[in-house]
Amino acid sequence: MLTFDAVTVDLGDFRLTATLAITEGERVAIIGPSGAGKSTLLGVVAGFTPHTGHISWKEDRIDRIAPGQRPVAVLFQDNNLFPHLTILQNVSLGIRTKGKLASSEQQAVRQAIARVGLSGYEDRKPAALSGGQQSRAALARLFVQAKPVLLLDEPFSALGPALKDEMLDLVSEVADMSGATVLMVTHDPVDALRLASRTIVVSDGQAAPPVPTKALLKSPPEHLASYLGRRIALGEGQET
Ligand SMILES: Nc1ncnc2c1ncn2[C@@H]1O[C@H](COP(=O)(O)OP(=O)(O)OP(=O)(O)O)[C@@H](O)[C@H]1O
Numbered sequence: 001m002l003t004f005d006a007v008t009v010d011l012g013d014f015r016l017t018a019t020l021a022i023t024e025g026e027r028v029a030i031i032g033p034s035g036a037g038k039s040t041l042l043g044v045v046a047g048f049t050p051h052t053g054h055i056s057w058k059e060d061r062i063d064r065i066a067p068g069q070r071p072v073a074v075l076f077q078d079n080n081l082f083p084h085l086t087i088l089q090n091v092s093l094g095i096r097t098k099g100k101l102a103s104s105e106q107q108a109v110r111q112a113i114a115r116v117g118l119s120g121y122e123d124r125k126p127a128a129l130s131g132g133q134q135s136r137a138a139l140a141r142l143f144v145q146a147k148p149v150l151l152l153d154e155p156f157s158a159l160g161p162a163l164k165d166e167m168l169d170l171v172s173e174v175a176d177m178s179g180a181t182v183l184m185v186t187h188d189p190v191d192a193l194r195l196a197s198r199t200i201v202v203s204d205g206q207a208a209p210p211v212p213t214k215a216l217l218k219s220p221p222e223h224l225a226s227y228l229g230r231r232i233a234l235g236e237g238q239e240t
Pocket of ligand 1: 033
């Protein structure tokens, strides 16, 4: 379990509270209005956001552990690939930022690159890849870290629908294979439905315990319905 126990974030005028649990190996979407605190919630798990209350992973408190030592890996929307480094070097950074990789680590990097379908692209710089390929490279760097909890903050929002679906399916496949627990912030209920059986709604200063995504989108609470607007129809697979 990934457990939030009376977690409270205070950032000036903004306050977010969370008491909830996510099952190990589960994929959970996080949705809610802009500025509601979705990224803040991920920041709490990653160790970027000061808070009170406890965060536990498998019964162990992790909130006092330095960000780099936590059992989590993070992927942001802009991918954060270094433009002056090759794909091989960028993915290698997922393992270490200094020094030479051991041969087993080099192998893990090449396996991760192969896993996302980028074998043969190792020596290219990000600018010589398409947007979808850049997302794949960023995913390889996420996967190579081999962390049990993956945090994704609107990772594919710049991609078109078909590419986005491919990336979401890749995340699901790798998470299924590795048993990773996934938390993904998204504004798109279609993404939530595709990736996550349960969804956390963040609104009105609170991150609610996860509920089944399908049921949530079918009959959203009032505050969520007004935010999602016409996206609800998309979430139910209707044409617009
Ligand atoms: N360092 C900070 N100091 C003060 N307030 C902050 C800080 N970081 C974030 N906030 C505020 O916290 C609130 C939540 O921000 P957050 O980025 O988590 O929202 P979000 O739901 O991810 O939004 P979006 O969907 O627009 O990305 C916002 O009101 C934001 O202005």
